[in-house]
Amino acid sequence: MESDELLINMGPVHPSTHGVLRFKLRMDGESIRECTPVLGHLHRGTEKIGEMKTYLQFIPYTDRLDYISAFPNNYAFVKAVEELAGIEVPLRAEYIRVLTMELNRIVNHLVSIGSLLMDLGAATMIMWGFRERENALQLFEMLCGARMTFNYIKPGGVREDIPDGFMPKLNEFLKDMEKRIDDYEQLINGNEIFHMRMKNIGVISAKDAVNYGWTGPTLRGSGVDYDLRKYEPYSIYPDLDFKVCVRNEGDSFARFIVRMDEMRESLHILRQVVDNMPASKEISSAKYGIAPMTGTPTAVSSYFPRIFTPPPGEVYSRIEAPKGELGFYVVSDGTTKPYRVKIRSPSFCNLTAIPSLVTGLKIPDLIAAFGTIDVVLGDVDR
């Protein structure tokens, strides 16, 4: 049956667009004929700011890209700078970095799953997810004084050492979280309505997913066994035991299950990090780092050289952020400021596929498929 074409504008202010994203939808009755995302509502010119700030000054701006998981953003930029300048990092600092990043991965997946379920009409999961997230945010606050935008990882190490009382609280969190994930699975995984909303929705084959430049849990949901932590290891990941979570179905449900499994793997990694944390108090490199706390807060930042100039060169450095491959292309011309900073954000590249993913589906399916891609608009628009 032929019906008139209808134009629908979804967003930019719509709860299930996870920020300020606008979809222009051409509808044929109830099914989507064409979906055009309109980006840029949150564009702040972060790459241009990068050219105008020194290397150290730019780190706080990276926090504001993917603000749900800011530690990996810090680390990705710092890793690029460290590769450019050839800075060695002490083992304890690397352990602390991995600890923060894996905690952040759990936080990210909790928010992702919670908001996905809320978009589908189940409000319980976001309450539960935010309850556990709060505990993790309190840990972050103990560590660096901030809950979401940390500015904690610096070239050569981390800003401050782990405070007293942090480890017992972390152990409590890990013990608690194990049980909580069981609860989530009991709540969601067997739910028939959830299955009907998620299975065979937004299906993408492994070949197409690679062709669209998908990375992270979205790619692993399509059956590509790939994780940068495993296959292009950085930091201390070669020493850690964890498995790459893969599902072969390629639909929204598979991407959801991959995130659930990854939370368990992150807990497993965190337990190893806690057990093997080096006892030395060295948290930054002797040449470039920040000296350990000596009592006066001003002593902390003053040890990093005011004039820091990496040798001329260019580097593309990437890590496995919770949302996928996060890369920084940094060009140094030997001055105190980068000549060019290019951010390869996972949200932007994963979003490329959404028009082809939802064509022919209905609007509620768009919300389900979009929710499992898990984008943050600060990361898309930069």
Added chain:
Amino acid sequence: MNAAEELKNLLPGSVVSTGLQLNKPMAVIKKEELLKAAGKAKEMGFDHLSVITGIDYKDHFEVIYNFFSYNKKQNLALKVNLDHDKPEVESLTGLWNGADWLERETFDLVGIKFIGHPNLVRILLPDGWNGHPLRKDYDMNTEQFVTIGENGDDVVSTDGTNLLRRK
């Protein structure tokens, strides 16, 4: 032999030089031959187009393509040098769907034209924006304001006197 040298052996006429991008093999490609070289790289197994970076060096532009192979677990970077007066290069959208938005972003912010791109319009900034912000000669002192026009499209102007702004 690294991947860049391998590519040079396969296409000696297209590759100008090979080297390293810090620790990843990189090949500099003649700008007319980019599509051919990228197609050959895809045949060699480099199936993941990671990022496209455009850089303004004042006298010329560089566009860098970072690839990765999921089977071989190897990296490869291709670089082309473009004239500053005529920054044009062939589009890779025929080979990688993911190149679509990456090229639009490079066009938007750096102002490089990708020949053969199906929909080369601005992506992050609104249509009608003056200049490309990541060029080194971009005018940072002229403020530009975006309002919504009659039909819902963005309207860019340099006149901010009518806007509701806090004094």
